[in-house]
Amino acid sequence: MNIAIVGCGFVADYYLGTLALHPELKLLGVLDKQAERATTLAERYQTRRYRDLDELLGDERVELVVNLTDPRSHYAISHAALTAGKHVYSEKPLAMTFDDARALTELAAERGLEIGSAPCSLLGETAQTLWHALRAGAIGKVRLVYAEMDDGMVHKMPYRKWRSESGIPWPYKDEFEIGCTLEHAGYDLTWLAAWFGPAVSVTSFASVQIPDKLPDEPLDMDSPDFSVACIQFASGVVARLTCSIVAPHDHSLKIIGDEGVLYTNDSWDYHSPVYSRRLMSIRRKTFLNPVKKRHKLLQDKVVKINTRGAQNMDFSRGPAELASAIRERRRSRLGADFSLHVIEMALAIHYAREQGASYRMTTTFEPIEPMPWARGEAS
Numbered sequence: 001m002n003i004a005i006v007g008c009g010f011v012a013d014y015y016l017g018t019l020a021l022h023p024e025l026k027l028l029g030v031l032d033k034q035a036e037r038a039t040t041l042a043e044r045y046q047t048r049r050y051r052d053l054d055e056l057l058g059d060e061r062v063e064l065v066v067n068l069t070d071p072r073s074h075y076a077i078s079h080a081a082l083t084a085g086k087h088v089y090s091e092k093p094l095a096m097t098f099d100d101a102r103a104l105t106e107l108a109a110e111r112g113l114e115i116g117s118a119p120c121s122l123l124g125e126t127a128q129t130l131w132h133a134l135r136a137g138a139i140g141k142v143r144l145v146y147a148e149m150d151d152g153m154v155h156k157m158p159y160r161k162w163r164s165e166s167g168i169p170w171p172y173k174d175e176f177e178i179g180c181t182l183e184h185a186g187y188d189l190t191w192l193a194a195w196f197g198p199a200v201s202v203t204s205f206a207s208v209q210i211p212d213k214l215p216d217e218p219l220d221m222d223s224p225d226f227s228v229a230c231i232q233f234a235s236g237v238v239a240r241l242t243c244s245i246v247a248p249h250d251h252s253l254k255i256i257g258d259e260g261v262l263y264t265n266d267s268w269d270y271h272s273p274v275y276s277r278r279l280m281s282i283r284r285k286t287f288l289n290p291v292k293k294r295h296k297l298l299q300d301k302v303v304k305i306n307t308r309g310a311q312n313m314d315f316s317r318g319p320a321e322l323a324s325a326i327r328e329r330r331r332s333r334l335g336a337d338f339s340l341h342v343i344e345m346a347l348a349i350h351y352a353r354e355q356g357a358s359y360r361m362t363t364t365f366e367p368i369e370p371m372p373w374a375r376g377e378a379s
């Protein structure tokens with residue numbers, strides 16, 4: 001499928017650097033409103049630089065637009081691409097408001113197009129292995145999930161020195177303005193929704209614990225740097241998700257079932273090991289077996305991902321999944337309904353202060369399937 005990338009910022013190298021793992025995606029060119037960024041990437045990855053959005057959208061060969069602009073530009077770019085008859089894969093968040101996100105999915109449906117959203121870590125080896133273990137009943141009936149999405153005190157880190165492979169600086173002001181919930185809750189929410197189905201309610205608290213993150217530069221948006229949510233899934237599972245850029249780094253995920261606990265310590269690494277510990281009883285005591293079982297990571301093919309930075313992920317797996325779903329005329333695992341449901345949850349948490357603590361979900365989605373290589377018998 002012929003793709004074009006809009007947005008050549010910090011994250012673009014993550015996509016362009018993993019594109020070679022997906023030969024079914026053919027990059028036709030890149031665009032950025034900061035022309036020098038697009039030039040840098042076009043030269044580095046031997047592709048064309050589009051002059052402007054009209055030129056890119058006017059290129060009839062482009063079938064799928066990969067929207068890697070900053071979150072506040074997502075809606076306008078995705079809307080323009082859909083209007084021009086292109087499928088869209090958007091970085092997260094799908095949009096900054098639920099109305100905008102829904103409008104995009106409705107526009108896509110009207111036009112017979114697909115729109116899907118990052119993150120795509122659900123398609124990674126760790127998430128698929130966890131899912132497989134859950135389906136195989138490794139810990140019995142699931143009752144509760146504790147998901148941590150704490151990044152540490154980012155405002156105290158040398159973030160002004162962080163550069164992508166191509167030398168593009170990390171957009172710290174934008175990251176602080178958008179906030180860690182809209183930026184990162186989706187990593188856990190996509191996993192939870194895929195495994196446990198649609199959510200019915202989200203009860204949240206969100207606050208700004210460090211208002212002066214940039215003492216010399218006022219922030220244009222006062223987004224929470226701490227949030228905690230309890231999500232009730234229709235299937236009965238409850239998940240507690242915490243996001244912050246305050247508490248020490250912790251991206252662990254713990255799933256608690258009747259027969260034990262299944263967990264991984266780093267949900268940002270596609271190859272983070274998956275463990276379980278089963279409940280055992282000896283005489284009058286019941287406790288978790290001190291010996292953990294390590295589940296063999298399921299994988300399609302052995303791929304080495306060498307992304308620089310905190311996230312060890314194959315970012316191009318998202319557009320590749322959307323593209324193959326379009327070609328195979330099947331529902332994408334990261335399709336419109338699923339992406340809308342995930343952003344509805346994330347926005348409910350992010351805006352908890354304005355909306356009040358309790359939010360009833362309005363969207364749903366049909367169950368989605370694991371990757372073909374992660375189906376089959378229990379390990």
Ligand SMILES: NC(=O)c1ccc[n+]([C@@H]2O[C@H](COP(=O)([O-])OP(=O)(O)OC[C@H]3O[C@@H](n4cnc5c(N)ncnc54)[C@H](O)[C@@H]3O)[C@@H](O)[C@H]2O)c1
Nearest residue numbers: 007008009010011032033034068069070071073091092171
């Ligand atoms: N920074 C990360 O580590 C990271 C990781 C994963 C995902 N993401 C997500 O990826 C997206 C991009 O993040 P980033 O860090 O690359 O941001 P960035 O600010 O570095 O890059 C965004 C780019 O989009 C360009 N842009 C904005 N509006 C445009 C328009 N109308 N036309 C053309 N170009 C336009 C900007 O000029 C900029 O170069 C965000 O949604 C972010 O949440 C970022």
